[in-house]
Amino acid sequence: MYDFKPDPSLDPAERYRQLRDAADALTSTELDGVANMANVAALIWEFLPDLNWAGFYRMGQNARGESELVLGPFVGRPACIRIPLGVGVCGTAAQSKTTQLVEDVHAFPGHIACDSASRSELVVPVIREGKVVAxxxxxxxxxxxxxxxxxxxxxxLAQMLADRI
Known part of the structure; x- marks a missing residue:
């Protein structure tokens, strides 16, 4: 049984170091990307306070063969299943290949409100060989x-996971 419980008094750098170490321990030998995303979503939920959703959107295709984000493993309330590139915080992060740190999601143009309780959001692209994979x-x-x-x-964390999901 795994029991990853961080000390709540840790400074952010140490909290994220321990999160990466735990994610590394769970994903370093597992070849299934979905299993790795599921365990990392659960770790994020355990390690980071004040979240109402934590998880992954994977790069996929729609019925027309166009790239878009598709819901992956997560912890939280049910979520939007597909997000077009360039739409909302996740679609913007995927299209621009840049982290999106949004203090007030209601002020973000095109924000997709999957959970009306969300007020802030952080989205980080996972990039492998120059391409966003999630x-x-x-x-x-x-x-x-x-x-x-x-x-x-x-x-x-995203950099460490790039070849594991």
Whole structure:
């Protein structure tokens, strides 16, 4: 049985280091990307306070063969299944290949409200060989919940996972 419980008093850099270490322990030898995303979503939920959604959207295709994001493993309330590139925070992160740290989702043009309780969001693209393969999406009911330290920590996690999902 795995029991990954961080000390709530940890500073953000140490919290994310421990999160990466736990994710590395769970994913380093597993070849199934979906299993790895599921375990990492659960770890994020355990490690990071004040979230109402944590998980992945994977790069996929729609019925017309166009690239879009497709819901992957997550923890939280049911979510939007497909997100076009360039739409909402996740679609913007995937299309631009850049982290999106949004203090107030209601002020973000085109925000997709899967959960009306969400107030802030952090989305980090997972990039393999120059292509986005997924995004890690965190939502919080707290305005301005995410900081630059959260973005840095999640970017390091995404980089580690790039060849494992």
């Amino acid at each position: 995004v890690i999406d965190l939502d919080s009911p707290e305005p301005a919940r995410f900081t630059g330290a959260d973005a840095d920590g999640l970017e390091a």
